[in-house]
Amino acid sequence: MTVRPLAGMIAASARLISGVQVRWVDSEPDPRQSVYFANHSSHLDFVVLWSSLPAEVRAVTRPVAAQDYWNEGLRRALAVNVFRAVLVARHSGKSEGHEASEDPRLAIERMLEAMGDSESLILFPEGTRGTGEEVATFKSGLYYLCQQRPGLRLIPAYLHNLNRILPKGEFLPVPFISKLTFGPAMALAAGEDRRAFLVRAREAVCRLMDL
Amino acid sequence: MKNLDPQLVWAFSGVLGLLAVSTLLGLALKVAVKKPEAQATIRNLNARIGAWWVMSAIFGLTLVIGQIGSLVLFGIMSLLALREYVTLLPTRRADHRALFWSFFIFTPLQYFLIGIHWYGMFAILIPVYAFLYIPTRLALAGDTEAFLQRAATIQWGLMVCIYCLSYTPALLMLKIPGYGRSAKLMLYLVLVDQLSDVLQYVWGKMLGKHKIAPVVSPNKTWEGFVGGVLTATLIGAALWWMTPFRPWVAALVSFTITLMGFAGGLTMSAIKRDRGIKDYGTLIKGHGGILDRMDSMCFAAPIFFHIVRYFYSK
Numbered sequence: 392m393t394v395r396p397l398a399g400m401i402a403a404s405a406r407l408i409s410g411v412q413v414r415w416v417d418s419e420p421d422p423r424q425s426v427y428f429a430n431h432s433s434h435l436d437f438v439v440l441w442s443s444l445p446a447e448v449r450a451v452t453r454p455v456a457a458q459d460y461w462n463e464g465l466r467r468a469l470a471v472n473v474f475r476a477v478l479v480a481r482h483s484g485k486s487e488g489h490e491a492s493e494d495p496r497l498a499i500e501r502m503l504e505a506m507g508d509s510e511s512l513i514l515f516p517e518g519t520r521g522t523g524e525e526v527a528t529f530k531s532g533l534y535y536l537c538q539q540r541p542g543l544r545l546i547p548a549y550l551h552n553l554n555r556i557l558p559k560g561e562f563l564p565v566p567f568i569s570k571l572t573f574g575p576a577m578a579l580a581a582g583e584d585r586r587a588f589l590v591r592a593r594e595a596v597c598r599l600m601d602l
Numbered sequence: 603m604k605n606l607d608p609q610l611v612w613a614f615s616g617v618l619g620l621l622a623v624s625t626l627l628g629l630a631l632k633v634a635v636k637k638p639e640a641q642a643t644i645r646n647l648n649a650r651i652g653a654w655w656v657m658s659a660i661f662g663l664t665l666v667i668g669q670i671g672s673l674v675l676f677g678i679m680s681l682l683a684l685r686e687y688v689t690l691l692p693t694r695r696a697d698h699r700a701l702f703w704s705f706f707i708f709t710p711l712q713y714f715l716i717g718i719h720w721y722g723m724f725a726i727l728i729p730v731y732a733f734l735y736i737p738t739r740l741a742l743a744g745d746t747e748a749f750l751q752r753a754a755t756i757q758w759g760l761m762v763c764i765y766c767l768s769y770t771p772a773l774l775m776l777k778i779p780g781y782g783r784s785a786k787l788m789l790y791l792v793l794v795d796q797l798s799d800v801l802q803y804v805w806g807k808m809l810g811k812h813k814i815a816p817v818v819s820p821n822k823t824w825e826g827f828v829g830g831v832l833t834a835t836l837i838g839a840a841l842w843w844m845t846p847f848r849p850w851v852a853a854l855v856s857f858t859i860t861l862m863g864f865a866g867g868l869t870m871s872a873i874k875r876d877r878g879i880k881d882y883g884t885l886i887k888g889h890g891g892i893l894d895r896m897d898s899m900c901f902a903a904p905i906f907f908h909i910v911r912y913f914y915s916k
Contacts, residue, residue, distance in 0.1 A: 410685065412884070522695070558695055565701040566681070568689040568883070 398473045402442035402449065409435065409556055410568040413443045416602055417575040418546065420445045424511055425544040425576070427452070428533060430596055431515035432523035432554035434460075435564070440513055440548060441474060443571050453505055454513040457481050477505040481518055499535045506540075516592065523554025526597050529589040537579035537588070547574040547592065549599035572599040609844045610665065610786050617658055617793065624651050643807065649888030657886070657895075661792065665785055669717065672771040672788065677713040679892055681705060683763040686882040686891040690874075691755050696745035700736050704760055708732050712768050719775050728765040733757050762870070762900045763893070769903035776907075776915040781846040787910065790845055791859065794838040795902045798860040799867070802830025819871040822864075831860040846914050855909060859902045866901030870894075 405411075429440055437454035444452055454470075458478040461470040470476035479498035506512060514536075516529035537543050551570040557563075574595055579588055628648040635644055664671035688701060708728060715724040737753040773787045806826025814822045838856020842849040870893065874882065883891020 552689065555689075555693065555698075558698060561698050563702050563706075565688075565698060565705060566685050568685055 398449075399446075401438065401469075401473060405435065405438045405442040408564055408566055409439045409553070410566065411439055411443055411571050412568065413571045413573070414602075415573045416599065418573045420448050420573075422448045422451055422511075423544060424451075424506065424509055425546050426512045426514055426533070426536065427546045427548055427573075428514045428516050428592065428596065429548040429550050430523075430526045431517045431520050432550070432559070433520060433557045435553050435557045436515065436520075436550055437474070437476075437513050439550065439553060439569065440571060448511070451509060452511040452513060453477050455479055455502060455515075457519075477502055477512065495532070495535075499532060499539065502532075502536055503539055516589075520559050521554075523552075523558070526593060526600075529593050531585060531589065533592060534579070534585045534588050541581075542578055545577050545579075545592065547577065547595035547599060548572065549574075549596055549602075551600075572602055574599045607782055607786070610789060613786065613789055613793070613841065613844050614662055614665070617662075621651065621654055621658060624654075646888050653886045653888050661789075665789065668785075669771070669774050672774060672785075673713045673717050676767060676771045677709065679896065680709055680713075680764045680767050682885065683767065683882075683891075683893045683896060684709070684759055686885075686893045687759045687763055688756075690877050690879060690882060691759075693755070694745055694747065694752060696740065696743035697752055697756065699743060700739040700756055703735070703739065704732070704756060704764075708760060709764050712764055713771070716768060716772050716775060721775060724768075724772060724775075728760050732760050736760070762897075766900040766904050767896060769907045770899060772903075772907055773910070776911055778846050778910070778914045779916055781914075786844045787846075790838075790841060791903060791906050792899070793841070794834055794856045794859045795863045795899050797837055798830055798834035798863050799898050800830075801833045802826045802864070805829030805833070815868060818875055819868055822868065822871075827864065831857065831864070834860045846910070855906065858909065859906055862902040862905050863898030866898040869901070870897035 427440060427444075429436065437456065441449060441452060441454055453475045454477070456470055456474075456476040456478055458480045461467060461476060462478055467478075470478065479501055502512060502514075514533060516533045517527040518530040518532075519527075521527050533545075537545070549572045551572075552567045553569055555567045556565060556569060577592070577595055583591075628644070628651050631644050632641075632648060635641060660675065664675040684705060693701065712724065712727055715727060736756050737749075740749060740753055740756075770788055770791060773784050773791065776784050776787070778784060802822070803826065805828075806821060806823045809825040809829065810821075810823030812824045813820065814824055814827060835853055835857045838859065839849050839853035842852035845852055845855075847855055870882075874880065881890030882893035885891050886895055889895045
């Protein structure tokens, strides 16, 4: 079940709180199947990125969110029903306290299943929220996803100031003005090495930082 | 509708008439001027005039609604101004809670105090309570890096964006014998202050040669300053009938408003130059952000308020 009017309201209030100024650099909104990937420093990241897409693109775009955080109570209701989030387990290796994390391949399969032939995804390849000062190395998920879907369109994005609005460990937001910059589409090249690709993808995000 | 006394209606009609004339002039200039570099200036001028229509409509509406309308409007402007301000200044992770207090506790409280006409508390909430609270909260957060600079940054934001700006609707608190409702005073202050900004800009564009402070504000010239201050003072004096002042007092008061407005614009420009930016924001087309438009008001409003309160109010 999806609650569309609520989603629209949440999108509008996310834009209001974050005062987000959206820019598309050598790129433009397009409802074609894509994976939007960005730096990650706040729980608001996916809400703001998702809210900044035009309504027709938003309607076919689903965020990928961490199961360990979003899979309980109200958060789950929001994530699953409103944003149609794809919940996957993180495989950071640091989750010893949690039940044994599931096979990373399962997460990729879940994303592919959620995408079908037309849905797009929002993905944070750093895997976890950073301080906002630098972008951490990317996890391999993005690479495996592209391997399974040759030619998959990837849109890099950089979120400014979200770490100031709602930093890690805080639960009340402070309304700074944020900026969201989308960059030109890219794709995994034929035969491209995993590490080289992840470095290139990360650079595509970092390049948008100073634009 | 109880605020609609005839003088207020006259003054506001004057504003609309002025805007209509400016709009026609802007259109004429657009047609007449062919030089490409001048065309950019005229495009900006027309964008500014367009934004003035919107701002006047909003301000007019709040005058009609009365005190609640003015408090809500200026409260929102304070929040937007503070948001522009803190976004451009370096804050650290440990400032988060202090900033939350600034936005969501001190700002509403300041406007609430005006709403209940508690002058004594309104006048000290920020310069006493908030100014002591903010550094304490930062100390509790435990990060001592650039401590004083961070505390002062937040304190100055509260001072300018919240405290000073709230003095405009605070005029509604004043009871002046034989004058009626002080909504007219609010319109008078906004009118003289904003006209002074506009006229300094216009005189500067027409005659400006000698820069006053080229590093801080490259657009401010002596010709613009003198022309703008004199014409705005004259207009302020000519509008004495909507104030409790006699004509020569109205001229003096207007002169003070224009000088304070100039001081505000210059000071807030110095912060912008320090941060290496041109405008605080992009909210008002052609003007920049809220803070770019309101910087002169922030300095003029408290002084105007205290002059009127000391000499005229009961």
